[in-house]
Structure formats: C-alpha cells, structure tokens
Amino acid sequence: MGRDGMADSVDIREALGLRPVINCAGTMTSLGASIAVPDAIDAVTRILPQWTEMADLQRCASRVIAQVTGAQAGFVTASTSAGLTLSVAAAMTGCDLAAVERLPDTTGLANEVLLLAGHNVSYGAPVTQAIALAGARPVLVGQATSASAYQLEGAITDRTSSVLFVVSHHVVHYGQIPLQTVCEIAHARAIPVIVDAASEYDLTGFIKGGADLVLYSGHKFLGGPTSGIIAGRKDLIAACYQQNRGIGRGLKVGKEGIAGVIAALHAWQRRDHAAIRARESAILAVWQDRLAGFAGVEARRSPDPTGNPLDRLTVTIDPNVARVTAWDLADRLAAGAPPVMVRDDEIDLGYFQLDPCNLHHGEEVIVADRIAAELEAARGDNAPSPMCFAEWSLRRERAALAWPD
Numbered sequence: 145m146g147r148d149g150m151a152d153s154v155d156i157r158e159a160l161g162l163r164p165v166i167n168c169a170g171t172m173t174s175l176g177a178s179i180a181v182p183d184a185i186d187a188v189t190r191i192l193p194q195w196t197e198m199a200d201l202q203r204c205a206s207r208v209i210a211q212v213t214g215a216q217a218g219f220v221t222a223s224t225s226a227g228l229t230l231s232v233a234a235a236m237t238g239c240d241l242a243a244v245e246r247l248p249d250t251t252g253l254a255n256e257v258l259l260l261a262g263h264n265v266s267y268g269a270p271v272t273q274a275i276a277l278a279g280a281r282p283v284l285v286g287q288a289t290s291a292s293a294y295q296l297e298g299a300i301t302d303r304t305s306s307v308l309f310v311v312s313h314h315v316v317h318y319g320q321i322p323l324q325t326v327c328e329i330a331h332a333r334a335i336p337v338i339v340d341a342a343s344e345y346d347l348t349g350f351i352k353g354g355a356d357l358v359l360y361s362g363h364k365f366l367g368g369p370t371s372g373i374i375a376g377r378k379d380l381i382a383a384c385y386q387q388n389r390g391i392g393r394g395l396k397v398g399k400e401g402i403a404g405v406i407a408a409l410h411a412w413q414r415r416d417h418a419a420i421r422a423r424e425s426a427i428l429a430v431w432q433d434r435l436a437g438f439a440g441v442e443a444r445r446s447p448d449p450t451g452n453p454l455d456r457l458t459v460t461i462d463p464n465v466a467r468v469t470a471w472d473l474a475d476r477l478a479a480g481a482p483p484v485m486v487r488d489d490e491i492d493l494g495y496f497q498l499d500p501c502n503l504h505h506g507e508e509v510i511v512a513d514r515i516a517a518e519l520e521a522a523r524g525d526n527a528p529s530p531m532c533f534a535e536w537s538l539r540r541e542r543a544a545l546a547w548p549d
C-alpha cells in the first residue's frame with residue numbers, strides 16, 4: 145500500500161480507460177464519494193473472502209455505532225438514502241413483521257412524514273422520494289423560507305408517523321424551526337424525529353439533541369465503503385433491521401460494507417483532526433496565493449454552511465476582466481489534463497468553490513497550475529465568447545442524458 149492506502153500498482157483508472165480526475169468538489173458521490181481510509185480498505189479486503197453470520201456482524205456494528213455516537217444502537221445499510229427509506233419504514237411498522245412484508249402498502253398504518261418545506265431538497269435525488277419509497281406520504285410544513293412551531297403542531301395528526309429533519313448545505317438556512325423545538329413538539333405527541341446528517345462531522349450532537357434516529361453516510365467524511373449508518377433508539381433500530389425481510393432487502397449492505405464502516409468509525413476516533421485541518425488550511429493558502437495575481441478573480445475562504453470544521457476557497461470570476469465565466473472555467477478545468485473537478489452547485493452566481501478535503505498529497509499544486517494555466521489562456525484570448533448560463537445548463541442536462549454514449 146502507498147501513503148494514501150493506494151496499491152502501488154498501475155492506477156486502476158488507467159486500466160479501465162477512465163480519466164484520472166482530481167476532486168476539488170468535496171465528498172461527491174458522483175466522483176466516488178471519498179478517498180477510503182486505509183483501515184477501511186484493509187477491513188474490506190480481509191472480510192471479502194470469509195463467511196460470517198450477518199446478524200452478528202450487524203450486532204457488532206450496532207455496538208460500535210452506539211459507542212461512537214452515544215446512541216442506544218445502530219444499523220448499517222446501503223447508503224444514507226437507503227437509511228432514510230428504512231427509518232421512515234421503521235417508524236411506521238415497528239417490528240410487526242406482517243406490516244414489514246406489506247410495505248410499500250401502508251393500509252392501516254399511520255403513514256405521514258412531516259418535513260419542513262425548507263428541507264425539501266435534492267441530494268442528487270429528492271428527499272421526498274426516499275420517503276415515498278417506503279410507502280409513506282411526505283407532508284410539507286410551512287413554506288420554503290419560513291416555518292413556525294405552530295405550523296408543525298398543526299400538521300401533526302393521527303396519521304403522522306415521524307418527522308424528518310434534514311441537515312445540509314442544500315436546505316434553507318434561515319426561518320426554519322430549530323431541531324430542539326422540532327424534538328419538543330414531536331416528542332410531546334410521541335412521534336419520533338429522524339435527522340438526515342449524511343454530511344456532518346458531528347457524530348454525537350444530534351442524538352444528544354434529542355433525535356430518535358440519525359443518519360450518516362459511511363462513504364463521505366468517514367471514508368468508509370459505500371454505506372449508510374443509522375444510529376438511535378434501540379426499538380427503532382430493531383425495526384430498521386427487520387426491514388431486511390421486506391423493502392430493506394434491495395437496500396442491504398454486504399459484509400464488506402459493514403466491516404469497512406466499522407473500521408472507518410474506529411479510524412475516525414483515532415484521526416488527528418487538528419492535523420488534517422492544518423493540512424487543509426495549507427492547501428487553501430497555496431490556492432489563494434496562486435490566484436492572487438489574476439485580475440477579475442477573487443478568492444476568499446468560506447466556512448462550511450452547516451458548521452463542519454472545514455473551510456473551502458470561494459473563487460469568484462468577473463467575466464469582463466478575466467475574459468471567462470465561472471461556468472466556462474469550470475468546464476475547461478474538467479475537460480483538461482488532468483481533469484480538475486470544482487464544487488459548482490452555486491456556479492450560476494458566478495463563483496465556484498475549491499474543497500481541500502479529498503486530495504492526495506501534492507495534488508493541490510497540480511490544481512493551482514491548472515487553474516493558473518486556464519486563466520492565463522483566457523486572458524490571452526482575443527475573442528472570448530462566454531456562454532450564457534442558460535445555454536450552459538441546458539447543454540449540461542443534455543450531456544447527462546447522453547449516457548451511455
């Protein structure tokens with residue numbers, strides 16, 4: 145194994161004819177989620193050739209998840225998205241196996257899931273669809289930009305089975321009901337609160353804050369294999385587990401996913417978080433210094449919107465001066481060699497971000513060189529034809545539909 149846990153042999157991407165992309169976009173599922181930590185890679189390799197009793201492996205995961213999160217129990221599934229569907233299912237069926245087998249038919253069950261309208265986002269797929277997959281019906285509370293306690297109280301009926309609270313950079317960040325209030329209102333009516341904390345570093349705060357089930361991604365910051373972690377109340381976790389006899393069958397995780405995420409959780413506890421933060425800060429300084437000389441380019445550090453201990457570099461492009469738009473520059477970076485993928489979810493506002501947390505050693509210099517080269521080329525371009533954003537976004541949609549060509 146090399147320094148980053150990579151085999152010292154030929155890059156598998158080369159063998160498969162894939163482009164050696166550099167990820168400055170963040171923990172993006174579409175780019176492979178994260179660089180798996182060496183301990184997780186080792187655990188996956190060691191368990192793949194072995195037989196094991198899966199119920200015991202999940203018991204072991206439950207204990208580790210409980211220890212790391214402070215929850216009573218835990219369960220591993222295929223992804224956070226799967227965890228959403230299973231948590232919603234668990235809140236409807238409990239451990240009633242007949243009801244488990246009937247899903248997504250929810251006849252006779254309370255089947256409404258309350259969701260703040262400002263939390264009705266897409267993480268690559270709609271949150272509401274993950275709810276509907278269990279047979280439940282999402283019910284929106286409030287409006288996108290404002291929700292109040294009375295609206296949540298008024299939405300609770302005999303049909304309510306759970307409340308879903310989403311923590312994400314995608315949600316509306318103002319005018320929402322705080323988790324503490326959501327928990328107080330829901331618990332007064334004995335309704336469980338499910339928190340989607342897929343991208344959060346804080347593995348204890350939501351349980352401590354009163355959530356009944358909390359979902360984390362095993363393959364984002366934790367650096368585990370593709371997986372989702374559910375932590376929470378023992379009775380609800382047991383009901384999540386029983387979904388394996390129903391809709392959970394197609395959402396199940398293999399032995400390698402469970403063993404890998406157990407190793408990733410242990411590694412997270414041993415990780416030198418301060419040293420990683422310092423390394424990320426040094427990477428941001430490299431980029432900021434390099435971009436300082438370019439007219440029409442502003443680079444400043446931005447804190448993570450949900451409060452994770454992670455800063456990114458926001459690069460704002462003035463196309464009249466830099467002679468290239470933010471979206472054209474992002475395209476050129478992605479098309480060049482090596483391809484550099486930037487964080488572009490707000491690119492229509494004229495900026496992209498550079499995320500330092502998924503780089504192999506030394507890649508930050510390649511990224512700085514690539515951006516500088518593209519900016520220099522744009523500056524020397526006498527006939528720039530910056531594409532308007534509307535055209536760019538339609539072209540991107542069409543390109544996505546062209547797969548597998």
Ligand SMILES: *Cc1c(COP(=O)(O)O)cnc(C)c1O
Pocket residue numbers: 173223224225226267310311312340341342343360361362363371372
């Ligand atoms: C990434 C993300 C998901 C989906 O996570 P997967 O583990 O890839 O299914 C769900 N919710 C939020 C808030 C996310 O950020």
